[in-house]
Amino acid sequence: MSQVARSKGRIGFIAGFLVLPLALYLTFVIWPYVQTFGYSFTNWSGQSPTFDFVGLENYQALMEDEVFRGALWHNLLLLVFVPVITILLALFFAFMVNAGGRSGAGGVRGVRGSAFYKIVYFFPQVLSLAILAVLFGAVYRSDAGGLLNGFLAKLGLVDPVHPVEWLNQPDLVLWCLLLVVVWHGVGFYLVLFSAAMQSVPKDIYEAALLDGAGRAQTFLRVTLPLLWDSVQTSAVYLGIAAMDMFVLVSTMTSGQFGGGPDHHSEVMATVLMRNFLYFGKSGYACAMGVVMLLLTMILSIVTLRATRRERIEF
Amino acid sequence: MTTVIKAPGESAAERSAGSAGPGGGKPRSDGMVLNVFSHGFLAVWAILIVLPLVWLALGSFKTDSQIGASALSWPAHWHFDAFGRAWDKGIGGYFGHTLIVLAFSVPLTMLLGSMAAYVLARYPFPGNRIIYYFFVSGAMFPVFLALVPLFFMVKRLDMLNTYQGLILVYVAYSMPFTVFFMHSFFRTLPTAVHEAAVIDGASDTRIFFQVMLPMAKPGLISVGIFNVLGQWNQYILPSVLMQPQSGSDPERYMLTQGLIQLQYQMGYETDLPVLFAGVTIAMIPMLVVYLSFQRQIQAGLTSATLK
Numbered sequence: 001m002s003q004v005a006r007s008k009g010r011i012g013f014i015a016g017f018l019v020l021p022l023a024l025y026l027t028f029v030i031w032p033y034v035q036t037f038g039y040s041f042t043n044w045s046g047q048s049p050t051f052d053f054v055g056l057e058n059y060q061a062l063m064e065d066e067v068f069r070g071a072l073w074h075n076l077l078l079l080v081f082v083p084v085i086t087i088l089l090a091l092f093f094a095f096m097v098n099a100g101g102r103s104g105a106g107g108v109r110g111v112r113g114s115a116f117y118k119i120v121y122f123f124p125q126v127l128s129l130a131i132l133a134v135l136f137g138a139v140y141r142s143d144a145g146g147l148l149n150g151f152l153a154k155l156g157l158v159d160p161v162h163p164v165e166w167l168n169q170p171d172l173v174l175w176c177l178l179l180v181v182v183w184h185g186v187g188f189y190l191v192l193f194s195a196a197m198q199s200v201p202k203d204i205y206e207a208a209l210l211d212g213a214g215r216a217q218t219f220l221r222v223t224l225p226l227l228w229d230s231v232q233t234s235a236v237y238l239g240i241a242a243m244d245m246f247v248l249v250s251t252m253t254s255g256q257f258g259g260g261p262d263h264h265s266e267v268m269a270t271v272l273m274r275n276f277l278y279f280g281k282s283g284y285a286c287a288m289g290v291v292m293l294l295l296t297m298i299l300s301i302v303t304l305r306a307t308r309r310e311r312i313e314f
Numbered sequence: 315m316t317t318v319i320k321a322p323g324e325s326a327a328e329r330s331a332g333s334a335g336p337g338g339g340k341p342r343s344d345g346m347v348l349n350v351f352s353h354g355f356l357a358v359w360a361i362l363i364v365l366p367l368v369w370l371a372l373g374s375f376k377t378d379s380q381i382g383a384s385a386l387s388w389p390a391h392w393h394f395d396a397f398g399r400a401w402d403k404g405i406g407g408y409f410g411h412t413l414i415v416l417a418f419s420v421p422l423t424m425l426l427g428s429m430a431a432y433v434l435a436r437y438p439f440p441g442n443r444i445i446y447y448f449f450v451s452g453a454m455f456p457v458f459l460a461l462v463p464l465f466f467m468v469k470r471l472d473m474l475n476t477y478q479g480l481i482l483v484y485v486a487y488s489m490p491f492t493v494f495f496m497h498s499f500f501r502t503l504p505t506a507v508h509e510a511a512v513i514d515g516a517s518d519t520r521i522f523f524q525v526m527l528p529m530a531k532p533g534l535i536s537v538g539i540f541n542v543l544g545q546w547n548q549y550i551l552p553s554v555l556m557q558p559q560s561g562s563d564p565e566r567y568m569l570t571q572g573l574i575q576l577q578y579q580m581g582y583e584t585d586l587p588v589l590f591a592g593v594t595i596a597m598i599p600m601l602v603v604y605l606s607f608q609r610q611i612q613a614g615l616t617s618a619t620l621k
Contacts, residue, residue: 013518021430028486035463096352120360128547130570150385192616247549289459
């Protein structure tokens, strides 16, 4: 009897603890996601309460949409270069911070001031993308007042009368944006990799040293394999960031919701928002959302599969 | 056995002795070269991080024409009036709006997230795994996917451009990660304490609030930092949900939105020092909080990523 009462009370307790979080999550997260799938098969404008079912028409239009295809290509470029550049730089600096110091009796040591470097490098991570957008908008200014132009002019690399219009050059704009993402991310992944490096027992390094391994060899044969898990996770996170890019593109480049000049910095997210909020093509925008979701899922699975190695326990 | 243990120490001593001698100078100088080399690279990157930030902050003391003329000029005078103008242009208000939202959204996120995570981690019941995966799967989806219907959902609830609307949306979108992280944390807590509390006759609710939550403090701090930063820096959700709905509807921009707004405005009004001062004002609290808690923030954010 008391057992029953107790388990009844327990059901009440479980339900009581779950009801609010679940209700909020269903209303604002799951239900909109489900609706997106539904709306992506309609010609809903967002303003009118009525809409027609149009089947796969939106998806067909998407395949023929030059702007969207260009945006997809830019996302794929970022998807390759953002993780590769950020991870390589972060690994390089993490190695320098942790093993770049003088070698003494105790083996390889970190550089002096490694704590200072980590504090400085990590700081961009706590800044909002909005701050980064204003900051780098000023750095990339198209006249001598921009930090980059001013600096390069001082070095004589840029003609002060005709400075480089970084964010208005079709072939430069995407790379300028990419550098902002790298600037923002390196410190975070450096700290992540450092933590992983420090959890590797010292005697493994000592053993490698005794066997006559140089620093480069130690890094490639010992450190990197032991860090592989962290590298893999980082690649997925950076890949997701590269699929997004909305804040930087929409605030730093020209055009309604960014993407300029002439769609040369367009990413899927900016095309989606323009279609939704500016052109009022909500159904079409939903189809783009579905494509983005599928790509993100494929990306995560492929990255985890492609980088799979035997896990090393230590 | 003893020789095995002694071997590394002996050999290390040999190495250092050898490198001190005339014949074995190589290992040490190799270390020196690398040391200079690594300091060089590290210093260059540190400058690349610090320089743009300091340059921007200096810009708030320059005049607009000075900013446009040359990037490498030094402020002619050290007046703080651009900061005052930036504050009047709305930065103060944007700060206030963001604080109001976070004052409710972060504690609510932590409370609801831990409650759900705790029940899912500690009480087996039919459907437990399904609900867990249901929560966690949300972390994978890009927010864009939900944006269009979310806007109309909030509109139907009559909560566009309201604090409560944004608070609830922030809580809902922070749920997947908070549940995921706290779930794994509650799993690692020892069961013995829980059992002792049950024997003492404490109710489930009381055990949660008085025993389990205090024990989960390190996890709560990590995920709390993650949520504060994530919600403070959020731009996409407020830029869609926090637009004035009519002429009489007051502006309730978040700080991130406000900065972008200020950027457009100052582009027309040609008063860039105000924009730079606004960004500097927005950065200062982040810098102060970061420097005071940098160890916890670094550990919190990185451990949150690796979980």
